[in-house]
Amino acid sequence: MTSRHPSARGRRTGLLAATALVGSLTAGLLALPAHAATVTIAAVQGTKRLSPYTGQQVTVTGIVTAIRSTGTSRGYWIQDPVGDGNAATSEALFVYTGSTTPTTKAGNKVTVRGTVSEYYPGGSAEGGQSLTELTSATITSTLSTGNPLPAAFTLDAASIPDTYAPDAGGGSIEGLTLAPRRTRSTSTSPWKACASR
Ligand SMILES: [Ca+2]
Numbered sequence: 001m002t003s004r005h006p007s008a009r010g011r012r013t014g015l016l017a018a019t020a021l022v023g024s025l026t027a028g029l030l031a032l033p034a035h036a037a038t039v040t041i042a043a044v045q046g047t048k049r050l051s052p053y054t055g056q057q058v059t060v061t062g063i064v065t066a067i068r069s070t071g072t073s074r075g076y077w078i079q080d081p082v083g084d085g086n087a088a089t090s091e092a093l094f095v096y097t098g099s100t101t102p103t104t105k106a107g108n109k110v111t112v113r114g115t116v117s118e119y120y121p122g123g124s125a126e127g128g129q130s131l132t133e134l135t136s137a138t139i140t141s142t143l144s145t146g147n148p149l150p151a152a153f154t155l156d157a158a159s160i161p162d163t164y165a166p167d168a169g170g171g172s173i174e175g176l177t178l179a180p181r182r183t184r185s186t187s188t189s190p191w192k193a194c195a196s197r
Pocket of ligand 1: 085
């Protein structure tokens, strides 16, 4: 005998199926990558040691200035030719591609989506400074090619804070007396570790 009204068991099965469907949809939505904020390279670099976007996916645009095509730390640099007028923020950013040779070329204006990461040569435990870079990156658009490269910036005593550019009277800093304020020991050379990356 059939009934026009679903049985209690049928209603329960339907509810379970609907619940499962909602659960699947929710899980699918949660699995989608977070929206990549479109920001400037200067914003990614920030004014402090670590990027305010560390761990987040961002989209940036810049002109490719150089390619590193050998080793296991390949990638390319992009630079904002305009900048934000703030000397405390870098206008360039390294896009890490691992062992994959970048296919883009210097002079290309590209839009890149990737995850902001802080890379510590030798590991964070070594105490060195990190390099802010993009990882797991994809060039989503090449806007133009053959762009002139941003002018080179000369690093000299006037462009570096005195703290980091001691005055050696015009000579080498090799002869200056060190004045360490704390001690630490290390068994691994960060340079060796960096070279072996
Ligand atoms: Ca800047």
